[in-house]
Amino acid sequence: MAKISVLIEGYVNLKEKNEIFEHNCTVVLIETKGKKIIFDPGLDRSALLKSLEKHELKVEDITHVFLSHNHIDHCLLMGIFPKAKVCTSVHFYNSNGYGKMIPEVLGDEVEIVHTPGHLQNHYSLLVNNEEKQKVLIAGDLWWWAINEEQKVDYKSLINKDDYFGKDLNQTKKIREKIIKKVDVVIPGHGKSFKINHKEK
């Protein structure tokens, strides 16, 4: 069983303030069989370092960084972990070069799931946590702005809009499929939530 910790809860402030658009993605730590994997390091360096410190970790302790997609609010800090393999769905990279992603890289407790729509190359991770729940670390398959109400019934979840997404119909299709398989979702921006399987 993997231990999953949300290091930073992602947010999006759609209101422009002095032309600065405020956002950062949800940053998640997955600890599994000696590996320490960061899902989406985000862009706020001081918040990330502070959160690592709280977990008694240094940047050197992180063994892997997995990127859901190449939007900068998710991947700006990918290079700050000197010993980590930076992983996409296809390759992993470190200072020596790159290799092919095979299931062994992240280990058998972590499944990479293709979740296209926000971008065609968008991936989530499916992980069993210590409470034996199936947790989807979703990236921007779901995200909410800070002033938006987070409705988590089936219908609202499937139909949630995505202003910055490329193909909402594709997103809806993959949401509908994946929602049946998971217990908990950690979205790209917003609060983690449980799926209520009794409705539908």
Ligand SMILES: [Zn+2]
């Ligand atoms: Zn995002």
